[in-house]
Amino acid sequence: MQHLRQARRTMSSTTKLYLFHGGLRLDGHKQISNQSPIATCKPQNRYVIPVQQHIGAAGDIIVEKGQRVLKGQMLATTKILISAPIHSPVSGTVIEIGKHAVPHPSGMETDCIIIENDFQDEWIRRNPVAENYHQMNSHDLRNIVRNAGIVGLGGAVFPAAIKQTETNIRTLILNGVECEPYITCDDKLMQERAREIISGADIIGHIIKARECIVAIEDNKPEAIAAIQAAIDEDSTGFFHLQIIPTKYPSGSEKQLIKIITGKEVPINGLPADIDLLCHNVGTAYAIHQAVFKDEPLISRVVSITGNGVKQPQNMEVPIGTYIADCVTQCGGYNDNASCMIMGGPMMGYSIHSDHLPVVKATNCLLVTSNNEIHPANTEAHLPCIRCAKCVEVCPAKLLPQQLYWYASTNNFERASEYHLFDCIECGCCSYVCPSQIPLVQYYRSAKSKIWELEADLKKSNAARKRHEARQFRLEQQKREREERLRQKREMLNTKKGRPEENEINLKKAAIAEALARVKQKKETQAITPKNTDNLTAEQLRQIKEADQRRQAMKKKNHE
Amino acid sequence: MLTIVIVLLAIIAAIFGVLLGYSAIRFKVEGDPVVDQIDSLLPQTQCGQCTYPGCRPYAEAIANGEADINQCPPGGQATIIALADLLGVEAKPLNAEHGEAKETKTVVVIDEQTCIGCTLCIQACPVDAILGAAKQMHTVIASECTGCNLCIPPCPVDCIHIVPIEQNINTWKWPEPDGGHAAPKAG
Numbered sequence: 001m002q003h004l005r006q007a008r009r010t011m012s013s014t015t016k017l018y019l020f021h022g023g024l025r026l027d028g029h030k031q032i033s034n035q036s037p038i039a040t041c042k043p044q045n046r047y048v049i050p051v052q053q054h055i056g057a058a059g060d061i062i063v064e065k066g067q068r069v070l071k072g073q074m075l076a077t078t079k080i081l082i083s084a085p086i087h088s089p090v091s092g093t094v095i096e097i098g099k100h101a102v103p104h105p106s107g108m109e110t111d112c113i114i115i116e117n118d119f120q121d122e123w124i125r126r127n128p129v130a131e132n133y134h135q136m137n138s139h140d141l142r143n144i145v146r147n148a149g150i151v152g153l154g155g156a157v158f159p160a161a162i163k164q165t166e167t168n169i170r171t172l173i174l175n176g177v178e179c180e181p182y183i184t185c186d187d188k189l190m191q192e193r194a195r196e197i198i199s200g201a202d203i204i205g206h207i208i209k210a211r212e213c214i215v216a217i218e219d220n221k222p223e224a225i226a227a228i229q230a231a232i233d234e235d236s237t238g239f240f241h242l243q244i245i246p247t248k249y250p251s252g253s254e255k256q257l258i259k260i261i262t263g264k265e266v267p268i269n270g271l272p273a274d275i276d277l278l279c280h281n282v283g284t285a286y287a288i289h290q291a292v293f294k295d296e297p298l299i300s301r302v303v304s305i306t307g308n309g310v311k312q313p314q315n316m317e318v319p320i321g322t323y324i325a326d327c328v329t330q331c332g333g334y335n336d337n338a339s340c341m342i343m344g345g346p347m348m349g350y351s352i353h354s355d356h357l358p359v360v361k362a363t364n365c366l367l368v369t370s371n372n373e374i375h376p377a378n379t380e381a382h383l384p385c386i387r388c389a390k391c392v393e394v395c396p397a398k399l400l401p402q403q404l405y406w407y408a409s410t411n412n413f414e415r416a417s418e419y420h421l422f423d424c425i426e427c428g429c430c431s432y433v434c435p436s437q438i439p440l441v442q443y444y445r446s447a448k449s450k451i452w453e454l455e456a457d458l459k460k461s462n463a464a465r466k467r468h469e470a471r472q473f474r475l476e477q478q479k480r481e482r483e484e485r486l487r488q489k490r491e492m493l494n495t496k497k498g499r500p501e502e503n504e505i506n507l508k509k510a511a512i513a514e515a516l517a518r519v520k521q522k523k524e525t526q527a528i529t530p531k532n533t534d535n536l537t538a539e540q541l542r543q544i545k546e547a548d549q550r551r552q553a554m555k556k557k558n559h560e
Numbered sequence: 561m562l563t564i565v566i567v568l569l570a571i572i573a574a575i576f577g578v579l580l581g582y583s584a585i586r587f588k589v590e591g592d593p594v595v596d597q598i599d600s601l602l603p604q605t606q607c608g609q610c611t612y613p614g615c616r617p618y619a620e621a622i623a624n625g626e627a628d629i630n631q632c633p634p635g636g637q638a639t640i641i642a643l644a645d646l647l648g649v650e651a652k653p654l655n656a657e658h659g660e661a662k663e664t665k666t667v668v669v670i671d672e673q674t675c676i677g678c679t680l681c682i683q684a685c686p687v688d689a690i691l692g693a694a695k696q697m698h699t700v701i702a703s704e705c706t707g708c709n710l711c712i713p714p715c716p717v718d719c720i721h722i723v724p725i726e727q728n729i730n731t732w733k734w735p736e737p738d739g740g741h742a743a744p745k746a747g
Contacts, residue, residue: 105734106729108728110728110729381738442736443737446736448734450733453733456731460706461604462604464606464687465599468604468615471687472614
């Protein structure tokens with residue numbers, strides 16, 4: 001009760017807020033999972049760690065099959081800028097490197113490292129910088145964040161260090177809004193680890209040299225508000241401000257949150273940095289605190305395991321790579337009426353068709369729905385659009401969803417792009433209110449991925465054209481060079497045939513004659529004269545005579 | 561009066577003549593922009609299935625009215641529609657004489673055990689996507705291969721095979737919902 005009073009007091013002292021267009025007031029269903037403290041996941045035998053859990057390039061695997069790895073040891077990394085390394089959540093042995101199914105709407109498999117736990121819990125050598133970070137420069141601190149594999153834990157999983165490269169940012173916004181129904185992982189994290197979150201935010205503020213940090217929390221989380229307020233009160237610098245915002249979906253979306261707090265809008269195709277702002281999720285700030293103060297990489301995260309389909313819904317700190325099935329088992333297992341598993345929330349998540357998948361860095365919530373608890377996205381027949389414009393009223397990005405649907409469903413991508421399809425944040429408000437139950441977001445997602453494919457094709461065909469032209473040019477050049485060589489040779493021959501130089505010929509003839517004379521002379525002077533012919537016996541003379549006769553005969557024969 | 565008018569008109573004509581002459585030199589357009597526009601719509605496989613030795617010659621032939629717009633199997637119906645849009649003509653189905661549109665994108669791979677290093681495929685590749693030297697093993701740079709299959713006929717040991725490009729998580733596309741009532745044509 002005291003928490004609530006404190007929260008109200010804080011609320012009344014906040015500055016003016018701005019409203020964004022549209023949005024929905026949804027039932028929170030938060031109490032299903034936020035009644036118990038964050039549980040710890042029991043160690044499991046096997047962990048499956050996908051190499052790519054973030055936006056950007058996958059890392060190169062730096063361990064081998066059969067190798068022993070320690071807890072926190074790096075498993076894959078790369079020098080490519082937009083990427084993040086991954087680490088082992090336990091000590092054990094790499095038993096396989098290969099394809100394994102991962103949580104993804106496609107249900108496809110991708111490269112994973114499978115580690116068998118040896119239950120030793122042996123950490124790699126850690127060397128935390130702790131309080132010394134105040135003396136460190138931004139570059140070195142950013143490297144700590146990068147090497148810890150920290151990505152945006154709000155769901156976008158964009159490598160955190162890259163966002164922190166902007167250094168003229170005025171305000172850091174810490175996003176503890178958690179507007180999507182059912183999800184309570186940030187709520188519980190703020191309640192239980194507020195001090196660490198504020199410390200992490202201070203580190204981020206130090207990296208980007210921000211002048212202030214606004215922690216934004218929805219007013220439906222009084223306990224989290226109280227905890228964060230208490231942590232802020234401990235800080236005497238005045239760097240932190242708490243901002244309580246009204247509960248409305250999707251206030252937690254970066255662009256909408258910025259609009260609520262500052263009244264500014266992020267420009268089209270722009271970033272918050274363009275208006276001197278940076279947004280980070282509270283979970284990300286906590287992970288950064290762990291990396292700096294304990295030198296622990298991102299090897300676990302808080303996951304809300306919730307919904308009426310699971311027996312003991314709760315939040316749990318789960319090592320990355322734990323099977324979803326193992327998490328659910330620790331929550332008492334499934335209820336008999338469990339019908340569908342969704343990764344993420346009911347609005348923006350996607351259904352997964354197996355629980356034999358690992359928890360990844362993006363897994364903020366595992367929602368097990370019971371029958372009729374929520375309506376899954378309508379993928380079958382829907383009624384025609386009646387242009388009631390309810391979707392326009394709720395669209396938080398101020399788009400025209402009905403027009404986008406028109407163009408997306410007829411593959412008119414040029415027009416869809418003109419109507420700012422790529423500003424759609426896929427929040428699902430339009431699908432939620434559509435009286436014809438048109439799965440609008442699914443049309444937009446499909447259109448977006450088709451446009452990306454077309455762009456990739458265009459890039460490839462441009463490259464092919466360049467290569468083809470380069471080849472044509474090279475072949476022609478070779479042909480020209482060959483012809484040039486031939487022409488030069490022909491010309492040389494022609495000059496000799498056409499104008500024979502008398503002098504030259506005479507000189508040559510004279511030279512030949514001279515040479516012949518020399519040879520003749522040499523023959524005459526160097527004719528072989530028999531040696532040691534004195535005092536020969538009669539027998540020897542006879543032999544010589546015979547040999548001479550044979551030679552004569554042979555010469556004669558040769559002449560014939 | 562009449563003379564003045566004639567003189568005046570002559571002067572105006574002269575001024576415009578000079579102006580036109582100047583702008584013809586100053587703003588001269590190099591090449592044929594229509595050919596460029598057509599070429600940019602073609603898939604650049606350089607496969608020659610259209611009977612022209614490459615995409616640009618085909619684009620030139622279309623611009624000159626020598627070739628029809630439905631001779632490009634790798635581009636398929638999408639290219640035909642885009643060309644019809646650009647040139648203001650009716651779209652038509654693909655001419656089957658030139659081949660069928662491919663369902664999935666493919667590349668070729670060389671079976672490196674069988675390759676004898678004859679360089680014939682290197683000479684056939686229109687985009688220099690095959691790497692190798694005489695009596696050395698050859699290989700295809702898969703990311704540069706356009707899937708034109710021109711290297712297959714010259715190979716004396718049949719060691720080049722067509723493989724479809726496999727989808728992975730990064731190239732996967734969200735499926736389009738199959739709405740029972742199709743949306744009306746966009747206007």
